Amino acid sequence: METEVNRRIAVLGGGNIARALVEGWLASGFRRPGELSVTRRRPELLQDLAARSVRVLSDNREAVREAGVVVLAVQPQQLRGVLEEIGPALDRHRHLLVSVVSGASIEEIRAASGGAVPVVRAMPNTGIAVCESMTCLAADADGAARLDEVRALFEPVGRTLVIQEEMMTGATALCACGIAFFLRAIRAASQGGTEIGFHPEEATLLAAQTAKGAASLLVSGHMHPEREIDRVTTPRGCTIAGLNEMEHRGFSSAFIKAILVSARKAERLFRDAGDEPAGRRRLRRRA
Numbered sequence: 314m315e316t317e318v319n320r321r322i323a324v325l326g327g328g329n330i331a332r333a334l335v336e337g338w339l340a341s342g343f344r345r346p347g348e349l350s351v352t353r354r355r356p357e358l359l360q361d362l363a364a365r366s367v368r369v370l371s372d373n374r375e376a377v378r379e380a381g382v383v384v385l386a387v388q389p390q391q392l393r394g395v396l397e398e399i400g401p402a403l404d405r406h407r408h409l410l411v412s413v414v415s416g417a418s419i420e421e422i423r424a425a426s427g428g429a430v431p432v433v434r435a436m437p438n439t440g441i442a443v444c445e446s447m448t449c450l451a452a453d454a455d456g457a458a459r460l461d462e463v464r465a466l467f468e469p470v471g472r473t474l475v476i477q478e479e480m481m482t483g484a485t486a487l488c489a490c491g492i493a494f495f496l497r498a499i500r501a502a503s504q505g506g507t508e509i510g511f512h513p514e515e516a517t518l519l520a521a522q523t524a525k526g527a528a529s530l531l532v533s534g535h536m537h538p539e540r541e542i543d544r545v546t547t548p549r550g551c552t553i554a555g556l557n558e559m560e561h562r563g564f565s566s567a568f569i570k571a572i573l574v575s576a577r578k579a580e581r582l583f584r585d586a587g588d589e590p591a592g593r594r595r596l597r598r599r600a
Contacts, residue, residue, distance in 0.1 A: 320348050323380035325373050325395055326387035327353030329439060330413055334384065335367060337441035337470035350376045377402045382466070385412040389583040392417055396425035403429040409459050411435055411466065415485050416583035419453050419478060431456040433463045436484040438492040446471030449484035486576035494571055499524050
C-alpha cells in the first residue's frame with residue numbers, strides 16, 4: 314500500500330523542466346500540491362509554486378528525507394555535487410531516483426550517489442506542462458522492477474516509451490531538443506502566414522493548430538507521414554510546389570542535421586561538465 318511518504322515527490326532543481334513537471338502533475342491531478350517538493354538554491358524564484366502550496370526549499374537533503382521518489386532535474390554540471398550531497402540520506406527500501414539529466418548514465422549516477430537506491434532515467438520534454446510530453450524511459454537490471462512505477466509518473470502528462478539506455482541520447486535530441494525544433498518550424502510557418510496577409514496572432518494560431526492536427530493524424534492513426542502528405546498533394550497543385558521548394562532549400566536535411574548535432578552534444582554534456590574548471594563550477598553553483 315502506498316504511504317503518504319511514498320506519494321511525495323521531491324524534484325531537485327527548479328529550472329524549466331522541473332517547473333514543467335510540477336505544472337503537469339498539478340494540471341493532471343496526479344498529485345496534490347502538498348505532495349510535491351521543489352528545491353532551488355534561490356527558493357524565492359519559486360514563489361509562484363509556493364503560492365500554490367507546493368513545498369519550496371533550498372535543502373536537498375531535507376526534500377529527500379520527506380519523499381519516496383526523488384527526481385534529479387539539475388544541470389549536468391551540478392549533478393555530481395547534488396548526488397554526493399544527498400547520498401547519505403538515500404534509503405534503498407524507500408527511495409527511487411529518477412534522473413532527467415542529459416548525458417548521465419545510470420552507472421554514473423549510481424556511483425556518485427553511493428549506489429544505495431534504484432535508478433531510472435527519463436527523458437521528457439516541456440510538453441509535460443500541458444500533459445503532452447513524449448517521455449522515454451530506461452533502466453538497468455536493478456531499476457527494471459521500478460519501471461512501471463516511473464511510467465505511472467509520466468503517463469498522466471503525456472505518452473511514454475521504454476527504450477534501451479543506449480538510446481537515451483537519441484531521445485534527448487529527438488524529444489527534448491525536438492520540441493524546440495518543431496516550435497521553430499511553427500514559427501517559420503507563422504511568419505510565412507504574416508507575409509501572405511494574416512495578422513501575426515492569426516498566423517500563429519493557424520500554424521500551431523495545423524501542426525497539432527498533423528501530429529494528431531500520425532499519433533491517433535499510426536500512419537506514415539508520407540501517406541498523409543500524399544492525401545493533400547495533387548498533380549501540379551500548390552502543395553507539391555511548396556514541398557519541392559522546401560526540399561530545394563534544404564528543409565529535411567537541415568532538420569536531420571539538427572537532430573544529429575544535438576545528439577552528439579547531449580552525449581558529451583555530463584562528461585564535459587566533469588572537465589569544467591573548478592572555479593567556473595563554483596560560480597555556477599552560486600547562481
